[in-house]
Amino acid sequence: MSKVATVPPSPLRAFWLKWRFHINILLLLVPLGFMPKYFADAALFRGDTGIGERVAGQVQVGPWSLTLAELRNEGPRPDPAGPMKLFNAALCDTCTNQVKATYLRIGKPRSLRAAGVIFFGTPYRMGAALPVPERTPVDAEVWVTMEGWDGSMHQGSIPLSQASPATIAWLNKQGVKP
Amino acid sequence: MTFKRLTRAALLLCAAFSTTAFAHNPMCECKEIPGEQIQCKGGFSDGSGAPGVTLDVIGYDETILVPGKLGEDSTLTFKKPAAEFYVLFDAGPGHVVEIDQADIQAQ
Numbered sequence: 001m002s003k004v005a006t007v008p009p010s011p012l013r014a015f016w017l018k019w020r021f022h023i024n025i026l027l028l029l030v031p032l033g034f035m036p037k038y039f040a041d042a043a044l045f046r047g048d049t050g051i052g053e054r055v056a057g058q059v060q061v062g063p064w065s066l067t068l069a070e071l072r073n074e075g076p077r078p079d080p081a082g083p084m085k086l087f088n089a090a091l092c093d094t095c096t097n098q099v100k101a102t103y104l105r106i107g108k109p110r111s112l113r114a115a116g117v118i119f120f121g122t123p124y125r126m127g128a129a130l131p132v133p134e135r136t137p138v139d140a141e142v143w144v145t146m147e148g149w150d151g152s153m154h155q156g157s158i159p160l161s162q163a164s165p166a167t168i169a170w171l172n173k174q175g176v177k178p
Numbered sequence: 179m180t181f182k183r184l185t186r187a188a189l190l191l192c193a194a195f196s197t198t199a200f201a202h203n204p205m206c207e208c209k210e211i212p213g214e215q216i217q218c219k220g221g222f223s224d225g226s227g228a229p230g231v232t233l234d235v236i237g238y239d240e241t242i243l244v245p246g247k248l249g250e251d252s253t254l255t256f257k258k259p260a261a262e263f264y265v266l267f268d269a270g271p272g273h274v275v276e277i278d279q280a281d282i283q284a285q
Contacts, residue, residue, distance in 0.1 A: 080223035081203035081275075103272055110264070110276075111240055118272020128272075129203060 044071075051125055052088040056163045061146045062154025064095040066102065068144070068163060075170025076132040084129040085167055089119055095146075096123035103145040104128050106136055106160065112153055115145040136160070138168050202226065206233070206267035206275040208282045210258070216282060217255045220248050220267045220275075227252035232268040237261050 009017065016023075043049045052069030059068050067090045076083035091099055103109070105116025119126035130142075141157040148154075161168050202222040211217050220228035233254050235244035243263055244256045265282075267275040 079203060080225075081205040084203065101271060110236075113268065114266055114274055114276050116272070116274075131203070 047125055051090050054164075056158065059144050059156045059158045061144050061156035062152075064099060064146055064148075064154060065092045065156075066090060066095075066144065066146075067092075068142075068158065070164050070166070071127065073166055075166050075173075079129075079131075081131060083132045083134065083170075085132050085164060087128050087130055087163070089126045089128070091123040091126075098148050098150070099123070099146050100149045101147045102126065103147075104130050105143050105145070106130065106132065106140050108141070108143050108157070109145055109155070112145065112147065116143070132167060132171075134171075134174055136171055138171055204228075204267060204269045204273050204275050206265070206277060208265055208277050210282060210285045211255070212285060214258045215255055216258050216265075217253055218248075218265055218267070218277070219253045220269075221252055222269075228267075228269060234266045234268065235259060235263050236266055237263050 040049075044053065050069070051067065052071045054073040055067060055069040057068065058065050069088045069090075071086040071088050076085040078084075087104060089102065089104075091102070102119040103115035103117065104119065105114075109115045117128045117130055119128045121127050138161065140160045142160050142163045143155060143157045145153065145155050202224040204220070205223055206218060206220045208216055208218040218233055220231055220233060222228065228248055229250050229252050231248050231252075233246050233248055234242050235246070235256060237243050237259070238261070243259045243261065246254045246256060248254050263279050265277040265279075267277075
């Protein structure tokens, strides 16, 4: 007869050995909490919920027009190149074949060269990251410049307060910068 | 070995889900330096420099006062124009940065 010495496990190990099955089930449940946000984001980026979280409205640009929307209903996000606000846009049905490029800028552009940021993507869902200087006045206008394949150029504007109330709130929170 | 594989998978996942991290917005800073000169430095928000990129100094009347290109160190130094001007860092259509003379910090 041999004697086997049994060392009792430490309390921590005893707890683990007793509950490890249930703890692992709990771990599997953690991702469920993130599911609603994941599916909301997936629908937003696929376009199932429209071109953005908040549609700002139509902007008439000469003979053309576009629907401007905020990708997210929030203020600009920080970026090494300064605060950036993401906008999405869709061209009007009749102008998708006529417009070569669409630009977005806060304030009236000085020239076509300095027309602002360019929209990327299909005419039905384009995106652009608009730099928002911290000293932007709250009554600023967002200018849309469109360049046609025929060489023509047209401009239109929409108040920033209409394009993105969240950005106005962000500017007010920042205070006036010198 | 498994750890290495896991790290690789994690890196791939990070790359797949980072959309904004890939954006490289143009950046430009100008400052006044001694001798009535202005030095501008261009680059992109992903940290890369911009050697050879066009940087023009343009008058308020849209005449190009100093047509220039950034040097190997992504900077360009030019004499401060007498007329009112703005600096245009031009990395292609829609990839521009405008700096008005009022926004150029004095030394």
